[in-house]
Amino acid sequence: MDKQKLIIKGGNRIEGELALHGAKNAALPLLAATVLIKDGECIIHNCPRLTDVDAALRILSHIGVKCRRDGGTVISDASAIGNCEIPVSLMREMRSSIVFLGSVLGRTRHCRMSYPGGCELGPRPIDLHLAALRSMGAVIEETHGFLDCTAPKGLKGTSVSLSFPSVGATENVMLAAVTASGVTEIEGAAKEPEICDLASFLVSCGADISGAGTDRIIIRGKDKLSGCEYSVMPDRIAAVTYLCCAAVTGGELILTGADITHIGAVVPFLKEMGCRIYSFGRDSIYIKAPERLRAPHTVRTMPYPGFPTDAQAPLMATCTVADGTAVFVENIFDNRYRHVSELLRMGAVIKTEGRVAVVQGVRRLSATELVSPDLRGGAALVIAALSAEGTSSIGGISHIDRGYESIEKALYSVGADIKRI
Secondary structure: OOOOOEEEEOOOOOEEEEEOOEOHHHHHHHHHHHHHEEEOOEEEEOOOOOHHHHHHHHHHHHOOOEEEEEOOEEEEEOOOOOOOEEOHHHHOOOHHHHHHHHHHHHHHOEEEEEOOOOOOOOOOOOHHHHHHHHHOOOEEEEEOOEEEEEOOOOOEOOEEEOOOOOHHHHHHHHHHHOOOEOEEEEEOOOOOHHHHHHHHHHHHOOOEEEOEOEOEEEEEOOOOEEOOEEEOOEOHHHHHHHHHHHHHOOOEEEEEOOOHHHHOOOHHHHHHOOOEEEEEOOOEEEEEOOOOOEOOOOEEEOOOOOEOHHHHHHHHHHHOOOEOEEEEEOOOOOOOOOOHHHHHHOOOEEEEEOOEEEEEOOOOOEOOEEEOOOHHHHHHHHHHHHHOEOEEEEEOOHHHHOOOOOHHHHHHOOOOEEEEO
């Protein structure tokens, strides 16, 4: 049971310099991809210390991949995999554990796993994943919450058309296709930077992939992949979260190890709210917030390069104390306003109906006892607590630890009055 809490005294200005950690949503598929490497070690730098990453490492160890961590670097050796079944206890720890299906099936021609766990954000069907793998020759039986997958004749390249640009399905097909026989074309592929990062890693291992970052990815199967040394891309959602922390407190922040092009859909909204924000140097983002923020116009979540669904909750928390009214339209997940009830307890004025949330800014939020509902909702509560009058406590922070590396240490280093108890 999660007994830890964050204690945050609001009113302190966020200012200074903060180094951004590697991306959770890039590290997980990269770690799954190491299953495919028969020859040599993979050395993965900038691998964040997150509970979701720890869960991925436990899955790798369970199936026979030798893993060790040295600070921010993970070294893996998958030359001798001996197990192709992932137990329920490990699958339940994170949603994205399904990404191991494509890599384990591609490596061993057999994989047995349960349905994944993670944040409850409404239905995230894996039908697209299963249909794509079946079209490549996989035989998949679904019984009592388990997936029993085999590819008795190996996986074969084919044309896969995704009806929705699912990141997970795109990753699973890529992982299955890199060692399949023939050519695989993914039409309607996701375009997220994390897809490009996975492709770059696989190419570094000897894969033949073109078109990553567009809606059409072409993969020519190779017999064998070899280990490589690689650095995980920066976490764009953590970047948005820390920028919002600065914005909501009228602060001034430099994020290092960050790429502003990855958050191109969010930057205009922060500017519209009155923030100065720009990139400088090779990998730094600067933000300076006004004393009072202005509410932005309608925010609609969309697949990349649109506004990311993961950034919706952090920006909403920021808008609760902006002058004016902001409208949010959530187009990706059905159940992504679970943070709203907690923000209301702080005095926020938010009305939701279906996929729409209307946020009327108030002068100041009031501190209270809060419980994190999910990963990004938990980040939203941290943002709100930083601006609130008084001292808030946030429970359920195991959700937050899934995607933010020691968030209390990071924010304390730039002026927040925050501690973990």
